[in-house]
Amino acid sequence: MKNKIKEQIQSGKLRVGDRVPSEKELTEKFHVSQITTKNALVGLAEEGIVERIKGRGTFVCESDLTASIRPTYEQEGLIGLILPSMKTKIEQEFVNYIEKYVSKNGHHLIIKITRESQFEEADAIEMFRKMDVKGMIIFPTEKETYNDAVLRLSLDKFPFVLIDRYMENILTYSVTSENKAGTQEAISYLLNKGHKHIGLISPIITNTVTDERAKGFENAFLKRGTTINKNLWLTLGFNDISQHKTPKLIKEFLISKPEMTAIFTMNAELAAYTHLAISSLKSDGCQEIELLTFDSPGISGVTFIKQDIEECSKKTVDLLLEQIEGIYEPKRIYVPVELKISENELSKMIPT
Structure with a gap:
């Protein structure tokens, strides 16, 4: 324990004037008795390294x-971040907060974008290992199987954390939002409003995020004892999701399902395309369809499920630092989400 604290001081993670973790915090972290922790801190104080x-x-x-500390780039260390894209606001927020907490803990963040390619993902992992990064944070690509390079990291016990998605049957460190519970709450909200025919628009369900959200959708119907109609589900291949193709495909789907009164989209990008399709149908005199989605689409009047991106990022960095410091106890952390009802809907709920 004394050596670990000395290493943190020598690396610059703990600087002059910084508070060392308390006896209670160290006891929990190292799984030892409080007397052992107290003796370690007393020993450091006797060496003149800390003051109690x-x-x-x-x-x-x-x-x-x-x-003897030289605050150099190499000493502070590199953390690699691998993510599939930077096109959504959510991904940009993740980068912002992850960099914030990586930097706050005395490290530097370097980023590689895979563009949903497992080959690029494998190359990024290999590149980061050659650069001798201290650890990695990885958003896995949306594929049916996980990358062998990611599996090797797990087998080697190399410090890394999966964020947003995780490997279902392999024990690793991961942080994700409460996708299932959040979607269940959202669909229950629509059912409670009287919607019986609720559609779903989703990418092909190939990862834990879409799978959990789909299960949350199903659970809301099961809990209510209502029959679910999966003919109202539209799953899109990754090549079909673009601003040029998707709105047209969604409009055709909505026209073919006139009984549908509400629709849930798996993410903000699909919500934007669905909103365009609904607006087009509305101008044609068709029945209005209520839209609800995961993540804010930036569209007024749309109810959405809000992820706590900052908390997800902080917990991810904390788990990575835990491994870098020599502790290996894989765990899966879920961060709560919040249903943000649009102002338009809230105004309808307020009695006059």
Whole structure:
């Protein structure tokens, strides 16, 4: 324990004046008794490395350790971030917050975009390992099988965290939003409003994110004891999702399902395309369809499920640092989401 704290000081992660984790925090982190932790901190204080202040905590002092620190790029270390694209606001928010917490912990973030290619993903992992990064944060590509390069990281116990998606049958560190619970709440909200024929628009269900959201959709009907009509589901191949093709495909789908009164989309991009299709049908005098989606589409009047991107990012960086510091206890963390009802719908709910 003493050596770990010394390493953090030598690496610059803990600087002069910084508070060292408390006895309770260290006891939980290293799974030892509090007396062992106390002895470690007392030993560091006797060496003049830390100062223990009653009622305040333990703090890093000026010492030979801090005097020898050279705050160089190499010492602070590199963290690799691999993600499939940067085209959505959600992905941009993830990059922003991950960089914030990586930097706050004394490291530098480098980014590689795979454009949903497993070959690019494998190359990025190999490149980062050659660069001797301290660890990696990976958004896996949307494919039916996981990349062998990712599996090798797990077998080698190389520090990495999967974010947004995870490997279902392999124990790794991962952080994801409460996709199932959030979607179930959203569909229950529509059912409670009297919608019986609710559609779903989704990419091909190939990963844990779309799978969990689909299960959440189903669970809302099961909990209510209502029959679900999967003929109202439209799944799109990845090559079919574009601003030129998708709105037309969705419009054709909606026209073929006149009984549909509400529709749920798996993500903000599909919500935008669906909104265009609904607006086009509305101008043609067709029945209005209520739209609800996962993530904000930036469209007024649309109810959506809001992810806590900052909390997801913080927990991801925390789990990565845990591994870098020598602790390996794989875990899957789910971060709560919130149903954000549009102002238009809220105004209808307020009694006059």
